[in-house]
Amino acid sequence: MTVSDFLEQHNERAELQLMEFLRIPSVSTDPDCASEVARCAEWLAEHLQHIGMPTVQVYPTKGHPIVYAENLQAGADQPTILFYGHYDVQPVDPIDLWTNPPFEPTIRDGKVFARGATDDKGQVFLHMKAIEALLAVDGKLPVNIKLLIEGEEEIGSPHLDPFVRQNTSMLSCDAVLISDTSMFAPGMPSIVYGLRGLAYLQIDVQGPNRDLHSGSYGGVVTNPINALAHIISQLKSIDGRILVPGFYDDVLSLGSEEAQGLNDLGFDDVRLMNDVGVDTLVGESGFTSPERLWTRPTLDVNGMLGGFTGEGAKTVLPSRAMAKVSMRLVPNQKHHDIAERVMNFIQKITPPGVTVRVQDLHGADPVLVPRNTPAISAAVQALEETFDTRCRFAREGGSIPVVLLFDTVLQVPTVLMGFGLNNENAHSPDEHFDLGNFRLGMKAAARYYQLMAASATI
Numbered sequence: 358m359t360v361s362d363f364l365e366q367h368n369e370r371a372e373l374q375l376m377e378f379l380r381i382p383s384v385s386t387d388p389d390c391a392s393e394v395a396r397c398a399e400w401l402a403e404h405l406q407h408i409g410m411p412t413v414q415v416y417p418t419k420g421h422p423i424v425y426a427e428n429l430q431a432g433a434d435q436p437t438i439l440f441y442g443h444y445d446v447q448p449v450d451p452i453d454l455w456t457n458p459p460f461e462p463t464i465r466d467g468k469v470f471a472r473g474a475t476d477d478k479g480q481v482f483l484h485m486k487a488i489e490a491l492l493a494v495d496g497k498l499p500v501n502i503k504l505l506i507e508g509e510e511e512i513g514s515p516h517l518d519p520f521v522r523q524n525t526s527m528l529s530c531d532a533v534l535i536s537d538t539s540m541f542a543p544g545m546p547s548i549v550y551g552l553r554g555l556a557y558l559q560i561d562v563q564g565p566n567r568d569l570h571s572g573s574y575g576g577v578v579t580n581p582i583n584a585l586a587h588i589i590s591q592l593k594s595i596d597g598r599i600l601v602p603g604f605y606d607d608v609l610s611l612g613s614e615e616a617q618g619l620n621d622l623g624f625d626d627v628r629l630m631n632d633v634g635v636d637t638l639v640g641e642s643g644f645t646s647p648e649r650l651w652t653r654p655t656l657d658v659n660g661m662l663g664g665f666t667g668e669g670a671k672t673v674l675p676s677r678a679m680a681k682v683s684m685r686l687v688p689n690q691k692h693h694d695i696a697e698r699v700m701n702f703i704q705k706i707t708p709p710g711v712t713v714r715v716q717d718l719h720g721a722d723p724v725l726v727p728r729n730t731p732a733i734s735a736a737v738q739a740l741e742e743t744f745d746t747r748c749r750f751a752r753e754g755g756s757i758p759v760v761l762l763f764d765t766v767l768q769v770p771t772v773l774m775g776f777g778l779n780n781e782n783a784h785s786p787d788e789h790f791d792l793g794n795f796r797l798g799m800k801a802a803a804r805y806y807q808l809m810a811a812s813a814t815i
């Protein structure tokens with residue numbers, strides 16, 4: 358029997374087991390769910406033992422536990438793959454918008470609806486079933502596999518960073534594999550190779566020592582909100598170009614071949630406009646939407662505070678104003694460097710009569726994974742064979758901080774091979790996972806591990 362036959366034969370059982378996994382309300386941010394998160398880690402550990410992983414360990418942290426398992430029986434002459442995923446899920450609010458209760462998984466139209474279905478339980482579980490099939494059919498794995506499945510991804514992985522740094526030899530590997538992203542479109546398997554970074558600042562503007570009567574003082578005292586508006590308006594031009602000196606110095610320009618690849622994905626501007634209810638898309642001239650979204654930096658105000666915002670009118674000249682400003686960064690910008698440049702520029706353009714304090718709240722550097730590594734080639738081949746179509750390369754506009762952590766600490770390439778779809782409502786009501794992609798995902802994952810074996814020819 359082939360591994361693919363085994364998966365086909367046991368598909369129904371795999372779906373039922375996935376539903377068991379989805380029934381556990383492992384909402385990491387909710388203190389009332391802490392015992393359920395712990396129960397989910399135990400369930401996972403038991404299942405990893407059940408599929409034949411010889412070493413399984415639940416590591417407690419100061420937050421939620423980390424589940425780790427390994428099978429190194431392939432031996433030292435075979436590569437080692439570290440699979441990373443998460444078993445925690447987002448909260449379910451607003452609950453009345455769910456068709457079925459979020460922790461009572463229900464199958465409709467070939468999709469399983471439940472919180473965590475696509476993000477990330479369904480995608481984690483398909484790897485477990487792939488490993489089970491390889492062990493059942495061949496008696497051993499073609500490569501060494503380590504599984505690191507955390508319970509705090511949805512709250513920013515506060516305990517993963519120290520865990521990885523303290524366990525570098527246990528986690529040492531030749532490649533990291535993550536299935537926590539989406540395919541570009543249905544039937545279009547893709548590998549994500551670029552993620553934007555982030556720089557997040559808070560700007561506080563202090564003017565007079567108290568709120569003032571705008572009739573008695575307006576015209577001679579600088580208004581902090583006007584000053585803040587003046588500062589923000591000078592950070593970015595109306596056509597989307599960021600005006601901070603040196604901001605673009607380290608931006609890697611896109612080669613024409615790479616640009617063509619991204620533009621050939623068939624990005625649909627009209628659909629995006631309809632989806633979000635706007636009548637035009639904007640951005641730097643000379644760039645397409647996918648280029649603007651994935652390969653160009655941005656600067657956006659996330660929130661502002663100041664003055665009188667109640668009903669009616671109050672003629673006040675406020676004493677303070679505040680704004681939160683974030684920038685999405687692209688390779689090879691560095692978030693500390695960008696934050697510093699913006700802070701210096703803000704000091705230069707601050708109008709007289711106010712003082713400005715800028716805080717660097719947090720940041721992440723962008724990531725670009727080289728596309729010509731054996732780990733990526735194996736993923737491409739596994740996806741193409743399984744989905745019977747060409748595999749695409751895509752980038753994402755957001756950040757996945759763990760990728761950077763693995764990159765810096767373990768110094769190996771990361772493969773982002775996702776089986777979700779963008780419209781599967783991750784983080785929203787009616788989250789679901791396409792069971793067709795679950796089935797193909799199990800096969801693609803198993804094929805990937807086979808192709809990573811030293812003996813495989815790609």
Ligand SMILES: [Zn+2]
Nearest residue numbers: 476477510537
């Ligand atoms: Zn996720």
